[in-house]
Structures are given as structure tokens and as C-alpha cells.
Amino acid sequence: MTDPARAAIDQEILAWMRESEWRRDDDRFQRLALKLFAFQFERCAPYRRFCEGRGRTPDAVGSWREIPAVPTGAFKELDLRCFPAEETVHRFRTSGTSMSVRGVLLLDTLELYETSLLPAFRRFLLPDLAADERVRIVALAPSPAKAPDSSLTHMFAAAIREFGESGSDFYAANGEREADPLLRELEDAAARETPLLLCGAAFALVHLLDEMQRRGVTLRLPDSARVMETGGFKGRSREVSRSDLYARVHRSLGVPPARTVNQYGMTELGSQFYDSVLRFPDEVRRKLPPPWTRVAIVDPDTGEPAAPGQSGVITIVDLANTGSVLALQTEDLGRRVGDGFEVIGREPGAEARGCSIAADALLSGPAA
């Protein structure tokens, strides 16, 4: 990184991420968000013109809520970066099908990305582990060698490096022979009492459960086991509701819904959001943002914050995104729940209002 202004901002944000206690500090967030917005407005020309088009320049913006949010779809079309192209060290690509365009997040450093992901991973997935304790991580994802541009794979690799005991690894769940090593690993885990984290994309978990059902296999993983799933089913050959998925996980693996965590994240974001169930098992399930992020639920018609309890578009301001844009408008609906939020997905099989269909749905043919 050659930009001293950016380096200074990164250092402030990294310092916050490295603090052992998570403290919500609105003034600190506001100050850093506005500073980062001004920086990105200056360095990222498409974003600057986008903001100018909305009359939202750094002089006119007084709150993080007013920072114009870029739609995640823009990453499919544009290089949204605040550094020279030649300083790009890593590209993460969104998942996609052969017919759809994939979005790209360009990074000139992985430091913020990893410094953000690790404390959240630990806090919400491994809250019961002692400081020096490690966990067997079984990642249902392609390895970094096979998927160097997958942010999910990168996240799992970082987690295995930081928290995984030896033997933690990546496994394929799709295919008869490919699933053999995975099932052997899970059978071994069922016979041990050591903590286990089974994690992966939701559709990969479905593949595993399908394969177990086909073989007539059920397991009872240790009580300390936990499951993390992420992502939806868009473009997949079939959809499974989250409640059905969790029930199947319980039946086939012996891990109850109370120990199954959904992660809400996306390639375009440096930070992730986890269900609170492992950290706060007696409280309502919700996603709790790291202190260096803010999540707004926005009325899509007015652009204003949705009324309490009402659903709206999930809009995220993430200070980990120093090299791209910090404010993102997602395609997802959510609702505020206490000090967190929940993601409202469309129920699988829900009828469309008409017999027409959005062209993106037509173009996202089954991927796997």
C-alpha cells in the first residue's frame, strides 16, 4: 500500500478490530466512517460521481446513515477500488453460474479482511473455547488451491490456521466417492469428545445430508459440536428452507438447531454477521454486528430507515472495506431484532406474483 492517507485510516480501524473487548462506540464509528467516506469519495471516481448524483458529498454528509450505499450488483460491472490497479494483490469473486456475471472485490491488502473476520468467527462460533484451545474444523468447501478467488474458502483457511487443530481440512460433500473422506472424518468425530465445527455453504450441507440419507447413515456428533452454514440457494437445483435444513442437521448429525449458526456475509464485504445462539443461548436468535460495522434496515421506496419491526433492505456500512466502498446496499430484506437484525429470505417455493419471472432468475440456471 503506497497511499499514506489510506494507511493512516487502516491503522485506526485495525486498532479497533484488535481490541479484545467489543465496545459499541457510536462517536468513534461516526468519525471513522465519515473520514473513510471522504477518502473513498476522493479516490474512487465512479463512487464520487455516484455520490454527487445524489447530492451527497463529504461536505453534505453528517452521519454514517447518509453515506450513499453502492448496490452489490455494481461489483459485477465496475472496479470499485481506492488504489492503483497495479497494487491489487487479491481478487475475491462472487459465486455464480455459467450464464451469470460474477462480481469481483479487488484488494490491495488482506490484513483488514482477516483482522475483521477472525474475532467475529471466534466470538460467535467458538465462544466456549478456552484461549489456547483449538477445534477440529471440517470445512465443506473447495480448498484454497482449488478456489483461490473464493472469499468463503479464504475465510475457512484463515479460521483453520488460527483456531483449527491438526486434521482440520476442506472436504467435498457432492458426489458419491468424493464424500467418503468427509463421512469418515465425521464418523471419527462422532467417536471423539473433542470440539468440532462443521461449516460450509448451505447447499454443500444439503449435499452432505442427501448423501448420508442415500447411504442410510445417521451420526451423533459430540454435544460440543456446532454447525455453521451460509449463503442461499439462488441458482441451485433446489431450495431448502432454513428450518428444514436445521431439522435435517439435527436428525442426521445430532446437532440441534440451538448449535447451528447462520452466517450472513458476502464477497463484497470485509466483515461477517453471525447468529447469536452460541454466544447468547438464552436470548432470541439475531445477528450481531461487529462494532466497526453498522446495519441499517431501509425502506426501499423512501430510502429512509424502515419503521421498527418492519422489513426493509439491509444496508451495511463496514469499516473493513477501506480499499473499495464502505457502504453497500444488499439485495436482501431484513428486520431489526433488538440490538441486532435478522435476514428475511424468501421461502423456497413461494409463488411469484405473476407468471412472468425476473430475468436474473431465468439466467441463473442450476449450478450444482
Added chain:
Amino acid sequence: MLDCRGRTALGPGGVTPEEIAEKVDGLREAGSRLRRRPARETLAILGRIVDTWRDPNSPWRRSLVSELPEATGFSRPLVVEGAHRGFETWSRAAMDGLLARELGHPAALDSTAHRMVSGFETHSVVLAGQVPMPTVLAMIAPLMLRSPVLAKPSSRDPVTPKLVARSVSETDAELGHCLEIASFPGSDRACSRALVEADCVVAMGSDASVAGIRALVSPGCRLVSYGHRVSVAALGSTATHGRALACSAEGLALDIALWDQLGCLSPIAVYVIGPGLEAADRVADALADSLGRLASRLPRGRVEPAAAARTSHERAEAEMRLAAGRPIALHIGDGWTVVRESDATVRPSPLHRFVRVHPVQDEAGLLDALGPLGPHLAAVALAGFGGQERRLARGLADLGVSRLCRPGAMQSPPFDWHHDGTPLLTPIARFTDLEPPGPSDTA
């Protein structure tokens, strides 16, 4: 969950699997009585029913206008106009034409001649969406073949099936016994399984919904499916100037606004033939003007948060591309959006009056651009192609387009159009060919 009689308890959606089975048994008996009546008598009754659905003053049309807006979210003026346009081609004569074209002659239903036509003993139909005309047609078409019908309404439109049932039973009580409604959530597999016990099943809906039904039907069942479709428009050079442009834009704006672009005959994109962006810009400007004018006459209806979110996202995405210097144009109004794209790449369409205008170099470019949509294309509105139109029509037909029409006529398909490229009656009919007597038949 069982009730006190040991039957599956009634779910929030309505019927139980046992009740569906009872309905099917009742329909079987009613169908048997119906088939003892001459076909011409049944067809005369259905002809009267079709005529009354065309009549805006009929009780059914009045009820449709009063009840559908609340149930579906469509604005009342939109339902009035959409029903007027959608039912205007409906008549007894049109129905007779359909029967003659598909069955040879309606008498084939009673005939003992060399080609005999029968309906199935029982017929069920899984309805989808909330545009009323396909629902009405799907429910009365089997009756033309004297097949009794069990209909599962779309969760989005509980109104139209109920009105169809009333229109039939109040016109002829016996025919009314041949039409039953079974409401239950699509996720209720036990009810779905009971529904598809019929001898013939028509499934309408998303590809996933249709696949779900397909997995349930028994091998001996006739399954006819109608999946999701999209429509587009294409304007040749003579339709992009002056009065012709104004006419095309007004017509397309109406096609887009009716049913809030949610029908399979609603255009999601307009392709403009010509070099550069000028013609596409003229079309986008004119379309934006027309959509703006229509917004007060035919107000957009309720938009659910998920749909509003998609629209918001696509608008912002276009704004972002514009900011990045991409040569596109964006017109945003109150409840409508026009994006003039810089090329023919297919992009997401959030519906609800969101249309993209794509420039294409020539007719070959148009066919290339539509290639990815081919299996899902329903109608294409064409104007301004002059002598090239027939050749273009041939190319579009080869892509799988099932209807070609003029701008402004997309929501008024002929009564007998080939929905999804297939006939209406023959897929749900049984044909019997009686071959001539052989030597062994003669003494």
C-alpha cells in the same frame, strides 16, 4: 396432526387430503353424469359463460373488479382495463373456433366416427399468479371436453377461481358440480399428492413448482405444465420516428403497465434496431413519457418489500454504471423505470414497470440477443420491420416464441392462442382412432 375423527387436521390453508379425495370422488360422479349429456349442450352453456366473462357488466366481471384489487394489490383502474383488454377476444364464436381447430369438430366429443375425442375422467389444475384470464381459461377448458375439474387456487389470487366456480354453477347447476376448488398451501405435500391423483393434471407456476408437481404424479397420469415465461418487444427503424414511435411507445407502455408487468405477456425489455444509440434513446424517451402519463390513469398497485428492494437495487445499479461513465440513460418516475442500455446483454428485470431498452445492430443481432431467453420467451411485440418482418418472425418462431403481435396488443391474446407454444385442448384430451373394418369383419 390428526383431528378427533382421526383425519388429518385442517391446516391454515383449507382442505385436508381426505377432503380432496372426497372432492375427486364427487367430481368423478358428476363427470359421469355430464358425459351423458350431449356435448353440444355443454358447449352451449360454456359459450354463454365465456360471453358473460367478456361482458364488463356481468356479475363475475363486476365482482372481479371489486374483489381482485384488495386480494392482489392491483389498482382498481388497472383491473378494469386489464380485464377489458384480456377478455375482449373472448366469445362463444372464438370458443367454437378453438374447438374446430383443435378437435376438427365439436361433434368429435360425441362421435363414434373414425376419430373420437374424450376428456379425462378427472382433471386437476394447479393455478399460479394473479392475472385472471389464464385462471379462467385453465378452469373451463377441461369442461369443454367434459372433464370435471379440481382447481387449486394460487395463494396470490383466491378471488378468480371462486368467481369462475360461481359463473359456472349459476349458469348450469349440473355443470357447476363438475368444478371444485381445493385451497391449501403449496408446501402441503399430502394435499398436493391427493390433488394429483387425477387422471390429468395441469400445473402452472415457476419451474421449481412445476418440477415439484412432476415429482408427485403417477406414471399413468397426463401432466401438462406451463412454466414461467417472459415477453419482449422489438422495434425496427420505421417505428422509431415520429407518429409511429409515439404509437409504439404508447402501446408498449400499456403492455408494461397492465398487470404491473407481472404477466408472462408483459414485456421486460424493448430491443431497438439501428446503429448507435440514437434510436434507442428516442424509444426510451418516448416510453418514459408514456409510462409517466399512464401512471395516473392506471396507477401501479401494491409492491411487496422484496420486489421494491429489487427495483431499488436495479435503479441504484444503473445509477452506479452511469456514474462510472457507461453510456446508458436512466429515466425514473413515480412507480416506473426505463433504463436505456448500451448493448443487448440481458440483465435482471425486477418487473413492476421496470423496462430496459437495448440497442441492437440488426435483426440477426436481435436473434442472438434473445438466444439466452429462448426457452422462456412467450410473446414478442413487433413494429417497424416492413418487408423484413416475416423473416424475423420465422427466426423468432424458431427460438420458441409462441406469439407475435403489435405493441399495445400484448395483453389481449386471442382466445385460442398457443400458450407456451402448445394447443389448449389437445394436450388435455384423449384421441381414439377407429380404423376401417378389415376382411375379418365381413361375412
